[in-house]
Amino acid sequence: MTTAPAPVPRHLAIIMDGNGRWAQQRHRPRLIGHRAGARAVKRCVEFCLQQGIEVLTLFAFSSENWNRPADEVGGLMKLFLGALEREVDELHRLGARLRFIGERDRFAPQILDRMQAAETLTAGNTRLQLVIAASYGGRQDIARAARTLAEDVAAGRLQADQINEATLGAQIALADLPAPDLFIRTGGELRISNFLLWQLAYAELWFTDALWPDVDAALLQQALDEYARRERRFGLTSAQVRHHANPGTPS
Numbered sequence: 001m002t003t004a005p006a007p008v009p010r011h012l013a014i015i016m017d018g019n020g021r022w023a024q025q026r027h028r029p030r031l032i033g034h035r036a037g038a039r040a041v042k043r044c045v046e047f048c049l050q051q052g053i054e055v056l057t058l059f060a061f062s063s064e065n066w067n068r069p070a071d072e073v074g075g076l077m078k079l080f081l082g083a084l085e086r087e088v089d090e091l092h093r094l095g096a097r098l099r100f101i102g103e104r105d106r107f108a109p110q111i112l113d114r115m116q117a118a119e120t121l122t123a124g125n126t127r128l129q130l131v132i133a134a135s136y137g138g139r140q141d142i143a144r145a146a147r148t149l150a151e152d153v154a155a156g157r158l159q160a161d162q163i164n165e166a167t168l169g170a171q172i173a174l175a176d177l178p179a180p181d182l183f184i185r186t187g188g189e190l191r192i193s194n195f196l197l198w199q200l201a202y203a204e205l206w207f208t209d210a211l212w213p214d215v216d217a218a219l220l221q222q223a224l225d226e227y228a229r230r231e232r233r234f235g236l237t238s239a240q241v242r243h244h245a246n247p248g249t250p251s
C-alpha cells in the first residue's frame with residue numbers, strides 16, 4: 001500500500017521574531033541577536049530549497065519598526081546592506097528569485113540600488129521565490145491597492161462597481177503568487193503584527209516560543225509535519241473536503 005506524500009506548503013510566510021530577546025538572554029546588544037537572526041535566515045532558505053517549497057516570504061522589518069531607537073534601526077540597515085552585498089550571488093547560484101515588498105522609498109539610495117540589482121539579477125530564477133518584506137505593513141499594502149483602484153476610477157479606466165475581491169486582490173503585494181499556506185511566528189507572541197493581512201486569510205497558523213536565531217531545520221520540520229496533519233476546509237464541511245480530496249469518488 002502506498003501512502004500519499006505529505007502535502008508541503010507551496011508558500012511559507014514567517015514572522016522572524018525574538019532576535020532582541022535572544023541577545024538579551026546572553027547579555028549582548030540587540031544587534032548581536034539580529035546578526036544571529038541573519039544566520040537563521042540562511043538555514044531557513046536551505047530548508048525550503050530541500051523541501052521544494054516554492055515561495056518563502058520573510059518579515060524582516062515592519063513599517064512600525066522604523067520607530068525603534070535610531071541606533072537599532074541604523075544597525076539593522078547596515079546588516080541589511082551587508083546581507084545584500086554578501087548573499088545575493090549565492091542565492092542566485094542556488095536558483096532563488098529575490099523580491100522585496102514594502103515601502104521602498106524609505107530606504108537609503110544605496111540599499112534601494114542593491115535591492116533593485118538583486119531583483120534584476122535573479123528575475124529568471126524559478127527554484128525558490130524568496131520574498132523579503134521590508135518596511136512592510138499589511139494595512140499600508142491594502143491602502144495602496146485601494147488608492148490604485150481609486151486612481152483607475154478617477155481616470156475612467158474602471159467602474160466603481162467593478163471593485164471586488166478579484167480587482168482589489170490583484171493590486172495587493174504578491175498577487176501573482178499562491179497565497180501563503182503556512183504562517184509561522186517565532187518568539188512566542190500570538191499576533192500578526194501587521195504582516196500579510198489580506199494574503200493570510202486562509203493560511204494555517206503555527207506559533208512557537210523558539211526565538212528566531214535558534215531556528216533550525218528540525219523546528220521548521222515540526223511546523224511542516226503539523227501542517228500536513230491539518231484539514232484545510234476553506235469554509236466547507238469536513239465531508240466535502242474529503243470528497244474533493246478523492247476525485248475518484250462519484251458525486
Ligand code: IPE
Nearest residue numbers: 016017018019020021060061
Ligand atoms: C525581530 O526580532 C526582528 C525585527 C523586528 C527587526 P525583534 O527585534 O523584534 O526581537 P524581540 O521581539 O525584541 O525579542
Ligand code: IPE
Nearest residue numbers: 015016017059060061062193
Ligand atoms: C514583527 O515583529 C516584525 C518583524 C519580525 C519584522 P515585532 O517585534 O516588530 O512585533 P511586535 O511589536 O512584537 O508586535
Ligand code: MG
Nearest residue numbers: 017018019187
Ligand atoms: Mg519582536
